[in-house]
Amino acid sequence: xxxxxxxxxxxxxxxxxxxxxxxxxxxxxxxxxxxxxxxxxxxxxxxxxxxxxxxxxxxxxxxxxxxxxxxxxxxxxxxxxxxxxxxxxxxxxxxxxxxxxxxxxxxxxxxxxxxxxxxxxxxxxxxxxxxxxxxxxxxxxxxxxxxxxxxxxxxxxxxxxxxxxxxxxxxxxxxxxxxxxxxxxxxxxxxxxxxxxxxxxxxxxxxxxxxxxxxxxxxxxxxxxxxxxxxxxxxxxxxxxxxxxxxxxxxxxxxxxxxxxxxxxxxxxxxxxxxxxxxxxxxxxxxxxxxxxxxxxxxxxxxxxxxxxxxxxxxxxxxxxxxxxxxxxxx
Amino acid sequence: xxxxxxxxxxxxxxxxxxxxxxxxxxxxxxxxxxxxxxxxxxxxxxxxxxxxxxxxxxxxxxxxxxxxxxxxxxxxxxxxxxxxxxxxxxxxxxxxxxxxxxxxxxxxxxxxxxxxxxxxxxxxxxxxxxxxxxxxxxxxxxxxxxxxxxxxxxxxxxxxxxxxxxxxxxxxxxxxxxxxxxxxxxxxxxxxxxxxxxxxxxxxxxxxxxxxxxxxxxxxxxxxxxxxxxxxxxxxxxxxxxxxxxxxxxxxxxxxxxxxxxxxxxxxxxxxxxxxxxxxxxxxxxxxxxxxxxxxxxxxxxxxxxxxxxxxxxxxxxx
Numbered sequence: 196x197x198x199x200x201x202x203x204x205x206x207x208x209x210x211x212x213x214x215x216x217x218x219x220x221x222x223x224x225x226x227x228x229x230x231x232x233x234x235x236x237x238x239x240x241x242x243x244x245x246x247x248x249x250x251x252x253x254x255x256x257x258x259x260x261x262x263x264x265x266x267x268x269x270x271x272x273x274x275x276x277x278x279x280x281x282x283x284x285x286x287x288x289x290x291x292x293x294x295x296x297x298x299x300x301x302x303x304x305x306x307x308x309x310x311x312x313x314x315x316x317x318x319x320x321x322x323x324x325x326x327x328x329x330x331x332x333x334x335x336x337x338x339x340x341x342x343x344x345x346x347x348x349x350x351x352x353x354x355x356x357x358x359x360x361x362x363x364x365x366x367x368x369x370x371x372x373x374x375x376x377x378x379x380x381x382x383x384x385x386x387x388x389x390x391x392x393x394x395x396x397x398x399x400x401x402x403x404x405x406x407x408x409x410x411x412x413x414x415x416x417x418x419x420x421x422x423x424x425x426x427x428x429x430x431x432x433x434x435x436x437x438x439x440x441x442x443x444x445x446x447x448x449x450x451x452x453x454x455x456x457x458x459x460x461x462x463x464x465x466x467x468x469x470x471x472x473x474x475x476x477x478x479x480x481x482x483x484x485x486x487x488x489x490x491x492x493x494x495x496x497x498x499x500x501x502x503x504x505x506x507x508x509x510x511x512x513x514x515x516x517x518x519x520x521x522x523x524x525x526x
Numbered sequence: 527x528x529x530x531x532x533x534x535x536x537x538x539x540x541x542x543x544x545x546x547x548x549x550x551x552x553x554x555x556x557x558x559x560x561x562x563x564x565x566x567x568x569x570x571x572x573x574x575x576x577x578x579x580x581x582x583x584x585x586x587x588x589x590x591x592x593x594x595x596x597x598x599x600x601x602x603x604x605x606x607x608x609x610x611x612x613x614x615x616x617x618x619x620x621x622x623x624x625x626x627x628x629x630x631x632x633x634x635x636x637x638x639x640x641x642x643x644x645x646x647x648x649x650x651x652x653x654x655x656x657x658x659x660x661x662x663x664x665x666x667x668x669x670x671x672x673x674x675x676x677x678x679x680x681x682x683x684x685x686x687x688x689x690x691x692x693x694x695x696x697x698x699x700x701x702x703x704x705x706x707x708x709x710x711x712x713x714x715x716x717x718x719x720x721x722x723x724x725x726x727x728x729x730x731x732x733x734x735x736x737x738x739x740x741x742x743x744x745x746x747x748x749x750x751x752x753x754x755x756x757x758x759x760x761x762x763x764x765x766x767x768x769x770x771x772x773x774x775x776x777x778x779x780x781x782x783x784x785x786x787x788x789x790x791x792x793x794x795x796x797x798x799x800x801x802x803x804x805x806x807x808x809x810x811x812x813x814x815x816x817x818x819x820x821x822x823x824x825x826x827x828x829x830x831x832x833x834x835x836x837x838x839x840x841x842x843x844x845x
Binding site: 427459465 | 675
């Protein structure tokens with residue numbers, strides 16, 4: 196507006212314009228004061244909402260019945276024998292209990308590629324739990340990549356359902372935040388919680404696999420599926436996070452499947468050329484010990500996988516599996 | 527006097543119209559940006575008698591882990607740009623399923639790197655294709671800046687034939703931006719070279735951070751397999767710095783000097799826990815032999831490499 200133009204404004208117009216401007220400023224101020232949050236955004240989540248991962252799954256130790264190693268090509272036979280050698284399924288599952296089974300269902304790939312737990316093995320463990328009188332058996336995991344596709348293509352959804360299990364796919368409301376005591380990375384972090392909170396027992400089932408980042412993915416790494424959020428950030432410190440998992444998760448039993456071992460290009464594989472038949476299945480109440488044995492199937496030493504020693508130092512189990520006097524058999 | 531306010535009014539009107547036009551264009555831009563996009567799928571690569579079984583999935587470096595979890599860093603460290611995947615199934619038999627993984631690695635040498643370091647041993651290299659092989663259920667290849675995996679969900683000759691058709695379509699229908707090839711491969715001696723054994727380590731070759739962009743290849747001499755390597759650096763000085771730092775790294779980890787009758791190799795041959803390591807520079811190239819069991823065979827291969835590279839080094843120096 197030019198100076199000459201300003202001179203054309205008379206008193207009435209000036210007052211009208213000033214009034215309008217004042218109303219605008221007042222309206223903006225009122226709206227701002229209504230929506231203003233004096234506390235600012237919350238830095239994460241309220242402490243009272245934090246949960247601890249259930250710690251009641253373990254069963255009392257029995258001398259020389261902590262770990263079993265069974266050789267054989269048939270997973271149904273080897274898992275039956277391996278559990279029998281530890282005292283039978285009745286040691287682990289009581290009538291009326293709810294059992295959560297957490298297989299590795301990380302990828303939408305078929306069973307023959309060995310990137311996920313084998314459906315025959317999952318189904319047989321479901322059957323064993325029912326045989327022991329379990330009220331309900333739940334099979335669940337939290338794959339990042341489309342859970343429905345992972346459960347379907349891996350064959351686990353069909354096999355577990357047919358064996359009488361309830362398959363639970365992760366939903367937002369299943370997650371709660373946790374703080375792992377003595378943990379460095381699991382701090383105020385979301386975990387897949389609800390299906391496990393309602394269970395009396397927890398059984399992990401994992402294949403033995405090469406892992407590009409961690410060296411190997413076995414029963415300890417299987418608990419990675421319990422982590423929610425953008426858990427890939429933990430890949431920067433993979434040994435610490437895997438060591439923290441058995442500090443958080445104390446299962447009833449883990450089953451480590453080395454029937455066919457993914458020797459290279461893990462954890463996804465893709466070619467049958469990545470697999471080697473080792474015909475070995477391990478059952479253990481100590482997942483550190485199970486993995487310490489499992490790494491030998493990948494031609495690795497315990498020292499090649501730093502997370503094993505870290506977990507042992509943290510008191511999550513022992514890498515000296517021989518001290519547990521594992522019972523062995525062939526079927 | 528009236529003419530001045532008139533001009534001012536026109537000016538105000540013009541400015542207002544301009545501002546409204548800008549706001550309108552912004553609104554149109556936002557609308558276009560937010561319009562649901564029709565994803566272009568990979569059906570243009572469908573083999574005859576197959577149909578798409580799933581929607582296309584597209585991943586970038588921020589969410590690649592969602593698809594391949596712990597293997598994501600392998601690709602991201604090698605320059606990964608985008609992954610597109612889709613599943614195809616036979617129309618006649620829905621159990622015949624394959625998944626196509628199309629990794630855009632930005633450069634042909636990046637694609638070759640992830641192809642070569644993951645290459646399965648004892649596989650069938652495909653004829654008429656420089657970097658392609660198949661296993662009993664899968665097929666792997668590079669095409670320009672793309673690294674491609676075709677993973678069959680079962681072992682089937684029909685699936686493998688369909689995969690071969692997909693590779694033909696990829697070569698004819700998938701445009702590439704980087705078809706410059708990988709010249710270092712030509713610098714490696716061809717005699718005694720184990721076919722398909724060349725690997726490109728973009729970072730930390732042989733456990734040493736300073737060894738980057740390393741081409742390694744296997745050679746056979748009287749039943750013994752020896753690994754030779756080379757890397758082209760910006761210039762001779764840089765090449766010698768890298769060679770010297772790798773020799774120092776080996777020495778710090780227990781390597782000791784070995785005697786040699788070859789003047790060129792004097793001071794460059796090391797004993798590393800009963801294996802022979804040779805590291806030197808030729809012009810802008812760092813070259814060497816890695817963990818050879820037999821020193822004489824190692825020196826013979828080093829000489830082959832030197833002879834092959836001497837001409838190339840001169841040519842590079844004359845550039």
